[in-house]
Every structure is written in structure tokens, then in C-alpha cells.
Amino acid sequence: MRAWPWLVGGGLAAYAWSQRDVALLIGPLPGRWVWPVPRWNGRAPMISDGFNSPRPGVARHGGVDIMFERASFDAFKPGKPNGSKLFVMPDGLPAVAASDGTVWSAMHTPRGFAVVLDHGPVKVATFYTHLEKLLVAPAAPGKSNERVRAGQPIAIIGASPLDAEHLKHLHFEVWLGGPSDRIDPAPLMRGWETVGDPNALCARNGTLVYQAVGSSGDSYPDWVRALKGKAGVYVIRDADSHEILYVGSSAGRLYDTLTRHFQTWRRSKGFWKGQYGEGHDPGLTYPRASVEVAVRLTSPAKSLDEEMRLIAKLKPRDNLIGRTEAADEAIPF
Ligand SMILES: [Zn+2]
Structure with a gap:
């Protein structure tokens, strides 16, 4: 048992507390703290398996597992x-930093x-473990100085390769020092x-x-x-004047859809004639060197909504919808 004089008054340091007592004694930790799993479609994360729960054949559970309560x-x-x-x-949900800190290992x-994460x-x-993909730079212990903020995505949640069921969840621990001091x-x-x-934010x-x-x-x-293979929205603007020229989207072929705008020879030869329904035509083509592009990735289901939102907000010069609205306004009936 170690005492933590920086966390409790000297008079309490001799108290032989249980780990649960430590958490109760230290009270709220300084700084901003957030659950390491964000809300998902408005649903708050929950502890699906608690600290110290018995594990067949291994030591007791050294942290908490976090998932979402099943809905009907x-x-x-x-x-x-x-x-x-x-x-x-769900797939692809990030784990986020529980508080401001520095990456100690990844x-x-x-x-x-x-x-x-070190919250010194x-x-x-x-x-944080059972992660599928890192969103911070990989680092051996003590070799990183990467700063993170509370709520910042640090990795994508996955499953333990050693778990026979391969159930996706975040395993999360709080240490008052090192791994032997987990509470x-x-x-x-x-x-x-x-x-x-x-992702939604x-x-x-x-x-x-x-x-x-x-x-x-x-x-x-x-x-x-x-x-390639991604879903999302792109905005093309003039590199000199910064006028917004075009907003488009793709539910899964963002690369192809965007780059068609720069294949001027294909456009002039009618290469895509009849290949696209209304609203899905790749639109006008632009000389590559004279434009700049911004891209926002979305889920496939949200790409069209986001395109409509950006068209309404940015009022691009060349979008079919923007032109139709302008024409409607000019008609007096
Ligand atoms: Zn666990």
C-alpha cells in the first residue's frame, strides 16, 4: 500500500483504504474530465463490465469496459x-482522451x-486498450510529447484479438501512478x-x-x-478570388467523383453521357491549377445531407440547385 500525500491530507495518508475508498477520498480530479467513449447517436456510454469483476483463468478485471446499452x-x-x-x-467509434494530458505510450x-495518457x-x-487503430502517433513508453485535450479522439475502438467473441468495447483504467496503482x-x-x-461534430x-x-x-x-472508397463532401473554390464554385458529394466514391471535375477532356468528349441521374452528374470541370478543394468526410448515409447543407450555406456559383433557385426568384409568378 502506498500513500499519496499530493492527493489527500497528511492525516489521511496512514489510512489503509481499499481502492474504492481511494476514488471516493480523492474526490473530483482537477481539470476537465470526460467519459473516454463519446455519445453515439445521442446515447450515453455505459460501464458494461465493472472493475474487479472475476475473470475465468486470469486476474480480476483491472479496469472498466465501456459500451452502449442495447436498444430494442x-x-x-x-x-x-x-x-x-x-x-x-458500433464500428469506427473513437476513444477520446479522458482529460488534458500527454501521450506516454501508444x-x-x-x-x-x-x-x-499522463495527466500530470x-x-x-x-x-485505453482493445483499440483497432491509433489516432495519435505511435510511441514507445516515455518517448512521446504529443499533447491531447479532453475529448480529443485518440484511437478507434476495437476488440481484443485474444477475446474469443471478439466483442468491440473500450477497456479503460485510471492509475494513481503506475499500472499497479489502478483504482x-x-x-x-x-x-x-x-x-x-x-465524427458528427x-x-x-x-x-x-x-x-x-x-x-x-x-x-x-x-x-x-x-x-478512394470514402464518403463525404467536397467544395471547389477559385484559387485566386476564393469564390465558391461547386459543392458535391459521394456516398462511397469520393475520389472518382471529385477528380472527374478535373478531367476536362472527358467532359468535352461527352465521356459520361447518360451515366448519371439528375443531381448525380459530376458537374462542371475546372482547370486543376486554378482551383482549391476542401473535403469533409461523412458517413455514406450523411453525405447528401451535408452536401445540401453546404450548398445552402456556401451558395456555390455553379451548382444546379443554386442556379435553379436564382432562376425561380427571377420569375414573377
Ligand atoms: Zn476490460
């Missing part, structure tokens, strides 16, 4: 990676990717807020970052090629 309309079948009988976890382990100067660290985080977490789904409120796409004949930059 959930399509996820029990026994599959996205759901147990009582809880569900690496691959037999139980999936794992991240440790307070002697508190948080541990039950549940009493603390009762006072923590939850953050919105960062990004889609609606993120800044549009415009980038050049190179000149005709160049290969496309990496960020354009990374759009």
Missing part, C-alpha cells in the same frame, strides 16, 4: 463483434493497440460529462481546409488519393 431497435446481433446480449458498440499489444502534474494516468474509476466517472460523437462544425490539387498531368497529392 439495434440491428447488431448478440454474439457478434458489435453486440452482446445487453450491450452494443503501441501494439497482444490485446490490441493501447494508449497511456497530478499523478494520474489513464489507460475503480466508476465513482469518479459519475461526475464526468460525455462528449458528442466526434467534425462533419457539422469542422473548418473547411482548402488545398491545391496540382496541375493538369501531375499525379494527385496523397490527401486526394486517400479519398
Whole structure:
């Protein structure tokens, strides 16, 4: 048993508390703390398996597992990676930093990717595992200085490769020092807020970052090629005047849809004639060197909504819908 004089008064340091007592004694931790799993479609995350729960053949559970309570309309079948009988976890949801801190380690382990955040100067660290993909830079212990903010996505939640059921969930621990000083985080977490789904936040409120796409004949930059197979919205603007020229979207072929705008020879030869329904035509073509493009990734289901929202907001010069509205206004009946 170690004493933590920086967390409790000297008179209490001799008290032989249980781990649960420690969490109750230290009270709220300094700074902003949030649940390490964001809300999902408005649903708050829950502890699906608590601290110290017995585990067959292994030591007791050293943290809490976090998922969402199953709703009657959930399509996820029990026994599959996205759901147990009582809880569900969708694909692609990020784990977020529970508080401001510094990445202490972010690496691959037999139980999936794992991240440790140091929340100094307070002697508190948080541990996240069964992660499918890191969103912070990989780092050996003590080798990173990457700062994170409370609620910032740090990884995508996955499942432990050692778990036979491969059930997706976040395993989360709070350490008052190192891994041997882990406590039950549940009493603390009762006072923590939850953050919105960062994917949704990004889609609606993120800044549009415009980038050049190179000149005709160049290969496309990496960020354009990374759009292959993705869903989302793109905005094309004039590189000099910054006039918004066109907003388009794709539910899964963002790269093809965007790059068609720069294939002027195909347009002039009628290459796509009859291939697209109204509203899905790739639109006008633009000389690559004279425009800049901003892209916002969305879920496939949300790409068209986001396109409509951006058209209404940005009023692009060349969109069919924008032109129709302008024409309607000019007609006096
Ligand atoms: Zn666990």
C-alpha cells in the first residue's frame, strides 16, 4: 500500500483504504474530465463490465469496459463483434482522451493497440486498450510529447484479438501512478460529462481546409488519393478570388467523383453521357491549377445531407440547385 500525500491530507495518508475508498477520498480530479467513449447517436456510454469483476483463468478485471446499452431497435446481433446480449458498440467509434494530458505510450499489444495518457502534474494516468487503430502517433513508453485535450479522439475502438467473441468495447483504467496503482474509476466517472460523437461534430462544425490539387498531368497529392472508397463532401473554390464554385458529394466514391471535375477532356468528349441521374452528374470541370478543394468526410448515409447543407450555406456559383433557385426568384409568378 502506498500513500499519496499530493492527493489527500497528511492525516489521511496512514489510512489503509481499499481502492474504492481511494476514488471516493480523492474526490473530483482537477481539470476537465470526460467519459473516454463519446455519445453515439445521442446515447450515453455505459460501464458494461465493472472493475474487479472475476475473470475465468486470469486476474480480476483491472479496469472498466465501456459500451452502449442495447436498444430494442439495434440491428447488431448478440454474439457478434458489435453486440452482446445487453450491450452494443458500433464500428469506427473513437476513444477520446479522458482529460488534458500527454501521450506516454501508444503501441501494439497482444490485446490490441493501447494508449497511456499522463495527466500530470497530478499523478494520474489513464489507460485505453482493445483499440483497432491509433489516432495519435505511435510511441514507445516515455518517448512521446504529443499533447491531447479532453475529448480529443485518440484511437478507434476495437476488440481484443485474444477475446474469443471478439466483442468491440473500450477497456479503460485510471492509475494513481503506475499500472499497479489502478483504482475503480466508476465513482469518479459519475461526475464526468460525455462528449458528442466526434465524427458528427467534425462533419457539422469542422473548418473547411482548402488545398491545391496540382496541375493538369501531375499525379494527385496523397490527401486526394486517400479519398478512394470514402464518403463525404467536397467544395471547389477559385484559387485566386476564393469564390465558391461547386459543392458535391459521394456516398462511397469520393475520389472518382471529385477528380472527374478535373478531367476536362472527358467532359468535352461527352465521356459520361447518360451515366448519371439528375443531381448525380459530376458537374462542371475546372482547370486543376486554378482551383482549391476542401473535403469533409461523412458517413455514406450523411453525405447528401451535408452536401445540401453546404450548398445552402456556401451558395456555390455553379451548382444546379443554386442556379435553379436564382432562376425561380427571377420569375414573377
Ligand atoms: Zn476490460
